[in-house]
Amino acid sequence: MTLRNPSRSAPPPKQDGSASDDFDSPWKQGLELYFAQAVELLAPSLYRIIDWQVPVVFLDKELQAIDIPGKKHRRIVDKLAQVRLRDGSDAWLLVHVEIERHLKGAQAIKAFAWRMYEYRFRIQSRIMVQRQQDQLPRIYSLGVLLESQGVGKELIHTDEYLGQGVQFRFPVVELESWRSRWDELETLAPSNPFAVLIMAQLRANQYPNKRTRLGPKLQLVRQLRQYGYPPHIAVQVYRLVEWVVTLEKDQEPEFVRAVQALSKENEMSYVTLIERAGRDKGFAEGQIEGQIEGKIQGSVEGQAKLLLRLIQRRFGPTTDDVAQRIQAATAAQLETWSLNFVDATELDDVFRD
Structure with a gap:
């Protein structure tokens, strides 16, 4: 079987027919496993101001407790994560993935923008009450559309009447915009596994x-x-x-x-x-x-970098000694330690023989 490199030719038109796909579950798992890598690809300016040495805290229970009108029958994936910024302050990231194949028409786009605003407002209110804060928490909202095209890189929810109202602006990532950047995804994939999830989604869309x-x-x-x-x-x-x-x-x-x-x-x-x-x-x-x-x-250097990143994500910042030990390891040692990492509950478990 001869397989053509998709980066060397324009993608063929979509085939007739339809498939009943479960995109909700893999995207939820992908975001949980590779959250930092997802932010690096989908929101690079945000990625640069986060202190990734501090473990990310997912707030799934808090998010599930927020009742959003119209959510019950929609196919969406939401991840709410608390992160530490490089300036030492905390922030909350809301990654909202619409599983809909298409946002059809102006009304659907308007409803999507409203849902993003509704999530943001309710999350801010809940955090303020739970943590007894008197200021609105900082929240970065990111909308991801798996297949829709032509929506743009930004949406605005506006609610105004008689000179009163609100305006909420947030970034949108159309995954299809990465199709023309397939070569870039292949280049990024060795150090960023989330790139492979995007590649897989593009193939499923196509x-x-x-x-x-x-x-x-x-x-x-x-x-x-x-x-x-x-x-x-x-x-x-x-x-x-x-x-x-x-x-x-x-x-x-x-x-x-x-x-x-x-x-x-x-x-x-x-x-x-x-x-x-x-x-x-x-x-x-x-x-x-x-x-x-x-x-x-594969590349020993690449394996070492990935293992170090995973250790830092689970156990927090590492010492120079740990980093040097990983960088100096042989391919066999890295394989053993990578398998140990699966069940490790503390750092020492990773390095057992």
């Missing part, structure tokens, strides 16, 4: 008919080997691809055979987590269900 996805999906899997991820990162990223770019049931055996052939072709094994039961139940960070056959070869 081929809404599941039966047309086998070739594009195999190409994404083939590319994973080039990125040099440690085994547990490779597992997580592979499963996100599996979750987003779904196939028809009768195509899955062919896909499994093709992945196995890729393994033999490169004299090493890909991550072959084809175990659907574990995927359907969901997975949390650090949970690996399935098999890892052989070793995933």
